[in-house]
Amino acid sequence: MKTLAAQVITPEDLLKHWQGHRALTRHVIEAFPEKDFFEFSIGGMRTFAKLTDELLSIAVPALKGIVKREVSPYSEPEEKLIFKAQYLEKWDEATAEIDKYWQELTIEDFNDTFNLFGQYEFPIIHNVLYFIDNEVHHRGQGYVYLRALGIEPPFFWER
Amino acid sequence: MKTLAAQVITPEDLLKHWQGHRALTRHVIEAFPEKDFFEFSIGGMRTFAKLTDELLSIAVPALKGIVKREVSPYSEPEEKLIFKAQYLEKWDEATAEIDKYWQELTIEDFNDTFNLFGQYEFPIIHNVLYFIDNEVHHRGQGYVYLRALGIEPPFFWER
Structure with a gap:
């Protein structure tokens, strides 16, 4: 293993951090009334x-692309889900897939550059941080939707 | 320096990542009409x-607390700002202070536990990730406010 500059978070901790956020996003999906999940929006x-x-079209496809070093364009699934329960099922499948693919990442991989979706050419660590940030960002929007619907969102630190 | 487990991001990169987010949040503040910044909300x-x-009451006070290992309770400033320009000025002051205090963090510090605001007893790396996540979360709310006001928010990748 080549020598790396001193750094501040382990892959295990970063995975735990990401999956913690994903657990919170799952609570947010659960908090939406069935109808509003598919219909409510603001502005x-x-x-x-x-x-x-x-979020589903980024997480596993992106991580798989990184692990396999396969550049595929971003795309959303053809199959249209029509129940929240289907989303929750896909979410849980993704949780397991993420855990699995993460194990294939080596410590050196994080500093390698990868052209994610053929569009985002960055060190892999920054691709991963982007997935997390993007999820936190959109989930923050979900909190406003819930509040506008008169629903108390889950606590931000509930992971 | 003691040996550390292999890890995935340098302190310099993490600072750049945080300050990149802070630059985007500054654009979001700028995007609000003066009146709506102080008055508009949803739900x-x-x-x-x-x-x-x-965000201002966390960033510098928290980082300073970490660097000095001084546990002080969370508090918001007594002084009430009444113009957006004052917020932008405080924001820029905080940017410089963050850069300054960050230099005082050693690589070992990130794995040390610190009781932030006397409330959040976690490894410092997780305190720092929390500041960033919290900012991304609230900024995501700001994006909805802007959209509800008919204003195009800055691009998410504009840092």
């Missing part, structure tokens, strides 16, 4: 179902 | 001025 933004489509 | 949530108060 012409996407519904939380649509935002969840994006 | 009984805080205004973006109030959310910015929180």
